[in-house]
Amino acid sequence: MTELESIKLLEGSLQIVFVRLPVDSNLTTQSIFQEMLALAIPENCHKDLSNNLHKILNYYPLYQLDSNTYPCLAEQTELFLQHNQLNAHKIFVQGDMTTLLALVAGGNAVAFIPQSMRQFLPVKVKLLTPEQNNIQWEIVMTWNSKINNDYRDNFIKIVNAHN
Template identity: 25%
Template structure:
């Protein structure tokens, strides 16, 4: 690449003032240094930018063709420099946010409202289970997670919502809310054991003292949902992973309490100001009276 930012700036100034002495004073360089910059540019592109005479300098025909592009490029470079400097000063680094299926109903709203006042902060999102979120938060690979309450005392967290386990049944197979009847009659679909998801652990807790049969092991939640829709079996899943998305699935609540809190989690040692801004934004949203719904949940 032949473009040199210093040369572009020098060309723009010289084209404007039409005098080497004045241009060199504005640029705070010597006249010989300015002349060398112009010559280096002209030699690199094999183009004559200026016509020199006793009165000073004027743009050549070729110079007139490219000066607008050079000026525009200088403005863009200046704006980019100011933008990067602003990020450096304020530490407004991009945000890496992870979430589970239980955050689908409130997280998009939080992010949309946050970006209304912080549109220069880039946000990347990833669907990751709670265990992996905690690992990445501790390693610094993740900025903010929406997950179960973390085990590590190193991380900060606040509860932002709730979810609960339900039995998901195809509406073609639904008769009533007797969970034990479905577990005895249909195949119970489970996540594969290699998955780090905690769904299996909580499912097994709910299956204590119950009769059931497991014949299908799936690697991901979407496959399980597809199997339910095809009447292949039933599954114990987080309510929010299905609610309002799949109308053909009936959600049956357990008689026992299966709720858990969804926390916003972050590392207090993070130096990024963007993390602090997002955390403050969520706390502010939680403090608003309208964020609490009829079911008692905040979002």
């Protein structure tokens, strides 16, 4: 959670955010789901790589979004590479997740993304969920319960009804 989001929640100019833990202890949180890293690869990925991450990362460069814009994803990617003793030739990309996935669809590189992005994959991209030493993090709703807001509270009820 950014410091700005925390300040806005505490002062009431922002009602609710979805973030990963940890959050300011003065805020209320409710867990939504566990997220994990997955590797977006071109659909036409060479069959001889046989879903082996080491081989894939040796063959393809790794697109990575700017760590200033996506610090959590950059951190999770680094942790995964370290925990699995993997090296990657990184190409840093400006843009968003959609841009990143479009570049992977071009067939020239791969990218680590949150597994929940599988719902937004372009036609020419498939997703591998690593089995070994995968990195997971908790996504929560967080809000300032000391500030009354019926709209926010109704939204929370709707989310809870669907979980």
